[in-house]
Amino acid sequence: MDPIFLMNNVWIMVSGVLVFLMLGGFILLEAGSTRMKNAGHIAGKTVFTVGITSLVFWAVGWGLIYGSEGTLVGFGDFFFGDATTMGEGLAGSTDFFFQMAFACIAMTIAFGGFAERAKLSAYVVFAVLFSALIYPVVAHWIWGGGWLADHGKQDFAGSTVVHLTGAMAALAATIILKPRIGKYNKNGSSNDIAGHNQVYTALGVLILWIGWFGFNAGSTLGVADAFFGYVALNTQLAAGAGAIGAMLIVWTVTGKADVPTTLNGALAGLVAITASCAFVEPWAAVVIGFVGGLIVFLSMKFFDKAKIDDPIFALSVHGTVGVWGTLSNGLFATPELASVGRPGLFYGGGFEQLGVQIMGVVTSGLYAFVVAFILLKIMQKVMGGLRVSEEEEIVGLDLSEHGSYGYPENLPQTNKNTEATGA
Amino acid sequence: MLSKRMDSVVKSYEEINAQRQSLMAAAADHQKLNSYHDQLMANTVRLALEKVKGELGDPPAPFAFFLMGSAGRFEQSVWSDQDHGIVFAGDDSSKSYFLRAGVEIADALEAVGYERCDGEVMSCNPLWCKSVEGWHRQVTEWLTEASWQSLRHFSTFFDSRVLIGNTDYLAQLKQTAFSILEKQPGLYRRLIDNVDFYRKGIGIFGQLLPERQGEQTGSIHLKQKAFFPYVNALRLLALKNKIYAPSTLSRFNQLPEEDRFLKTYEKDFRALLDFRLKFRRDAKTYKEVHLVPIQDLNRQEKQELKNMMRKGYKLFSKTKSKIEEACPK
Numbered sequence: 001m002d003p004i005f006l007m008n009n010v011w012i013m014v015s016g017v018l019v020f021l022m023l024g025g026f027i028l029l030e031a032g033s034t035r036m037k038n039a040g041h042i043a044g045k046t047v048f049t050v051g052i053t054s055l056v057f058w059a060v061g062w063g064l065i066y067g068s069e070g071t072l073v074g075f076g077d078f079f080f081g082d083a084t085t086m087g088e089g090l091a092g093s094t095d096f097f098f099q100m101a102f103a104c105i106a107m108t109i110a111f112g113g114f115a116e117r118a119k120l121s122a123y124v125v126f127a128v129l130f131s132a133l134i135y136p137v138v139a140h141w142i143w144g145g146g147w148l149a150d151h152g153k154q155d156f157a158g159s160t161v162v163h164l165t166g167a168m169a170a171l172a173a174t175i176i177l178k179p180r181i182g183k184y185n186k187n188g189s190s191n192d193i194a195g196h197n198q199v200y201t202a203l204g205v206l207i208l209w210i211g212w213f214g215f216n217a218g219s220t221l222g223v224a225d226a227f228f229g230y231v232a233l234n235t236q237l238a239a240g241a242g243a244i245g246a247m248l249i250v251w252t253v254t255g256k257a258d259v260p261t262t263l264n265g266a267l268a269g270l271v272a273i274t275a276s277c278a279f280v281e282p283w284a285a286v287v288i289g290f291v292g293g294l295i296v297f298l299s300m301k302f303f304d305k306a307k308i309d310d311p312i313f314a315l316s317v318h319g320t321v322g323v324w325g326t327l328s329n330g331l332f333a334t335p336e337l338a339s340v341g342r343p344g345l346f347y348g349g350g351f352e353q354l355g356v357q358i359m360g361v362v363t364s365g366l367y368a369f370v371v372a373f374i375l376l377k378i379m380q381k382v383m384g385g386l387r388v389s390e391e392e393e394i395v396g397l398d399l400s401e402h403g404s405y406g407y408p409e410n411l412p413q414t415n416k417n418t419e420a421t422g423a
Numbered sequence: 424m425l426s427k428r429m430d431s432v433v434k435s436y437e438e439i440n441a442q443r444q445s446l447m448a449a450a451a452d453h454q455k456l457n458s459y460h461d462q463l464m465a466n467t468v469r470l471a472l473e474k475v476k477g478e479l480g481d482p483p484a485p486f487a488f489f490l491m492g493s494a495g496r497f498e499q500s501v502w503s504d505q506d507h508g509i510v511f512a513g514d515d516s517s518k519s520y521f522l523r524a525g526v527e528i529a530d531a532l533e534a535v536g537y538e539r540c541d542g543e544v545m546s547c548n549p550l551w552c553k554s555v556e557g558w559h560r561q562v563t564e565w566l567t568e569a570s571w572q573s574l575r576h577f578s579t580f581f582d583s584r585v586l587i588g589n590t591d592y593l594a595q596l597k598q599t600a601f602s603i604l605e606k607q608p609g610l611y612r613r614l615i616d617n618v619d620f621y622r623k624g625i626g627i628f629g630q631l632l633p634e635r636q637g638e639q640t641g642s643i644h645l646k647q648k649a650f651f652p653y654v655n656a657l658r659l660l661a662l663k664n665k666i667y668a669p670s671t672l673s674r675f676n677q678l679p680e681e682d683r684f685l686k687t688y689e690k691d692f693r694a695l696l697d698f699r700l701k702f703r704r705d706a707k708t709y710k711e712v713h714l715v716p717i718q719d720l721n722r723q724e725k726q727e728l729k730n731m732m733r734k735g736y737k738l739f740s741k742t743k744s745k746i747e748e749a750c751p752k
Binding site: 253 | 622624625626627628635636638639640641
């Protein structure tokens with residue numbers, strides 16, 4: 001067997017595993033950013049919905065993205081299982097595994113908008129619908145040879161495909177679900193519903209950061225020229241700059257070096273560089289990450305003021321910054337590195353690539369939002385609501401949705417007494 | 424007979440409460456406002472002591488009821504919470520009587536509009552109701568232990584003045600503290616550390632930093648961000664210069680020659696007191712008294728507030744340097 005072919009496949013399998021590890025990062029990030037009473041639920045539903053997404057991606061997702069070359073959607077290769085398919089220097093199954101991990105990430109981002117108030121059944125149904133009808137369509141448009149790919153849309157590892165698509169579904173969900181109990185006061189001011197464990201959140205961010213090397217550097221889809229090292233370098237620089245940017249702006253504006261904002265800054269740097277990590281120079285990666293860190297803070301404030309309750313800041317980190325990351329290609333892509341599309345505005349490419357990027361963001365974002373909104377509205381009607389009752393929300397989703405508590409020692413004593421007396 | 428007497432007392436608390444609103448509204452300045460507070464509190468405490476006298480007889484020993492916190496410093500706004508203690512002569516055999524008095528006083532003050540203290544700094548709490556001997560031991564223990572909590576208690580205690588009773592007891596206790604500090608000047612640094620952390624109200628671009636979450640969103644917390652630096656600086660200077668007076672203004676006035684240069688900040692503190700009265704006169708609760716919504720301020724008022732805050736930070740910083748210079752490690 002050709003050693004390069006083998007190395008390609010080993011590298012992409014390792015990258016796929018790294019991307020999959022990001023789900024562990026999300027579990028810690030989300031659990032740490034929410035309250036104790038929902039921690040078990042948040043962690044458990046992530047694993048469960050990854051299971052659903054994997055099966056749906058296997059059944060129809062892959063086929064709708066890569067099945068055949070159509071403008072709007074692909075068709076064919078459903079229930080993928082061909083061990084002999086070889087493409088792009090990769091075995092089909094290796095490519096499938098890598099792409100499936102991306103679909104799981106997009107799904108988990110979308111569920112950020114459900115946090116601390118959605119019924120478990122809403123997660124189950126939406127996991128099927130999102131994985132079959134939303135993610136594959138956008139992925140096909142940009143990565144599967146669809147109409148945006150024809151325009152030369154640059155999105156190397158998925159600022160739009162994964163992050164913006166997930167975030168737009170999260171936006172639809174959070175608008176329909178409405179804010180958590182206690183988030184806003186009668187006078188319109190908002191309360192900080194602090195997450196229960198900043199250490200979990202920080203560790204979650206670090207695991208995501210590590211996984212991102214699979215996400216971005218793995219998106220080279222091969223080992224040719226060892227270009228993955230360059231992509232990893234840009235990724236690292238942007239993440240660092242994002243953390244610094246967010247820490248600086250939150251400290252400047254509020255006088256406090258807020259930890260959750262700083263952590264979101266690192267993630268913002270990572271999201272921002274995702275689209276452009278293979279197309280820009282390292283100094284540009286620093287600028288892109290740094291601006292991402294600034295934008296994420298402003299976006300968090302914007303959504304808070306707009307009374308859109310975003311418990312784990314998915315809309316800002318993945319949505320707003322996903323947009324910035326995609327557009328940054330149109331500014332910073334260099335002629336030497338722009339293997340897709342054209343160079344950016346600052347490299348003599350004019351506004352052409354920027355225009356393509358804007359078109360990509362608007363159409364992909366709109367599609368994901370509108371379809372997610374319609375599907376969730378239908379679900380709301382059919383399922384008699386997407387949100388747990390007020391009592392269930394107050395008692396916490398660990399107990400209401402699963403009957404057991406993520407931190408059993410903290411279970412209120414009264415319940416034990418009730419059980420003990422058989423009342 | 425007793426129940427009739429109690430009814431008349433309760434009625435009187437209500438009467439005092441009814442007077443409160445008109446008195447507060449009539450207070451033209453900070454000085455008058457605090458004199459009215461003293462009047463209201465003294466009347467209330469006397470009535471409470473009368474009630475206890477009806478129940479348990481005459482006080483078993485001479486005593487002093489003293490105020491602490493903003494009341495002790497004569498710096499209350501239109502609403503205030505309770506911070507008070509009792510010191511009595513003799514031994515602890517009288518303690519139960521004075522604790523009962525403390526309970527009645529706390530209830531009475533609450534009935535006339537003074538919220539109970541969250542930190543339980545009230546004479547119904549055994550920690551703040553002691554014999555002269557007990558208090559001497561307590562003050563010595565706080566300064567010897569010199570932990571974060573014990574020094575917080577000591578600082579609270581030091582901003583005290585007698586409202587009813589013999590003023591000598593409190594003066595003796597402060598004298599005890601001065602002697603200990605004189606022998607152990609390292610304690611000044613611990614006392615600085617104890618109050619060195621405060622949340623700044625001005626950002627690096629000179630912008631006001633209001634509360635960003637909760638119902639107070641958009642408001643500046645005057646107590647934490649503007650008053651504390653002045654109050655803490657002058658308390659430290661009072662300890663260093665053996666000044667017995669608790670009020671920040673009196674402490675400014677009694678600064679010795681070597682610290683006179685800090686007296687320039689007195690006018691800023693006066694301005695801050697006036698500012699609070701001007702903007703918080705209509706506050707409906709104790710919580711509201713400290714919060715100034717910045718959208719209610721015009722450009723010039725915002726500038727004034729920033730200046731007063733900046734001066735406070737400077738005063739604290741200069742005080743800190745001065746004391747650290749005088750008390751090397």
